[in-house]
Amino acid sequence: MSFYDKDIVSIRDLDRKQIEEIIETAERMVPYALGEKRTKVLEGRILGNLFFEPSTRTRLSFESAAHRLGIDVIDVSEMSATSISKGETLADTIRMVDAYCDIIVLRHPHEGAARLAAKFSENPVINAGDGAGSHPTQTLLDLFTIKRAKGRIDGLNIVLVGDMKYGRTVHSLVDALAMFGANLTFVAPETLQMPADHVEHVKRRGADPKLTDKLEGAIRDADVLYVTRIQRERFPDPSEYNKVAGTYRIDNEMLREAKKDLVVLHPLPRVDEIDPEVDGTPHAKYFEQAFNGIPVRMALLYMILGGSGL
Secondary structure: OOOOOOOEOOHHHOOHHHHHHHHHHHHHHHHHHOOOOOOOOOOOOEEEEEEOOOOOHHHHHHHHHHHHOOOEEEEEOOHHHOHHHHOOOHHHHHHHHHHHOOEEEEEEOOOOHHHHHHHHOOOOEEEEEEOOOOOHHHHHHHHHHHHHHHOOOOOOEEEEEOOOOOOHHHHHHHHHHHHOOOEEEEEOOHHHOOOHHHHHHHHHOOOOOEEEOOHHHHHOOOOEEEEOOOOHHHOOOHHHHHHHOOOOOEOHHHHOOOOOOOEEEOOOOOOOOEOHHHHHOOOEOHHHHHHOHHHHHHHHHHHHOOOOOO
């Protein structure tokens, strides 16, 4: 198995063939994720869930994925509950947790924390988000959702709107979308536009992204609209956040200009960037997207821990 005992730290650690293998395995996991089928294929394994930053969907979907496969979970959801609050280094914390489980899922506020954890852990580490860095499992579930909704990823016009600068979800996602040959448009205020190094990286993958601050024009030809929250917690200066908060808002009036089969996605949580009236339209796929975290994370746990027979 190419994934057995493998760390998942960045989407850049995977190639297209490996991503397609994860998507195919996730499709097989859907009946188990829904509870229509049951399995204890990984019974006796233990997952260490270390979340040093707030999370709802990622933490709970990893727990749900583990339980659906028969894996037990030990959970730490804040730094004050660990010896880090006493001055212990992250490296030493990881060494200790590594001794108590078979796989570690880590969310941390500092970019690079997952890579460091993988260095000090004998068991595999999955990055569940590190600061403004990377969020590879979110990317995988986003790709899975797009593939299920549109039947393909290649050649789609995908518009990403909101926080391109600090948004770790879009940083990971654009890498993978470029790999799949999608057409990319980044919509953001100038101060929150995609960092130059990410733009150059997707260009090296063969993409030719468009950068704009105008959503109205970009939305007309979009097959997928990926909306992100402008993240107050990532801004070093609150006054800078206040200048851009509420810049974009998706509502039914705006969607009248869109294709009838446009898919609207959001990694959630949302604040006010998508009007709740959109929830009732065929465009809205973001709650389905959130559910898809379960089969995708089931697939990763199954493949990394050497599951077989499903």
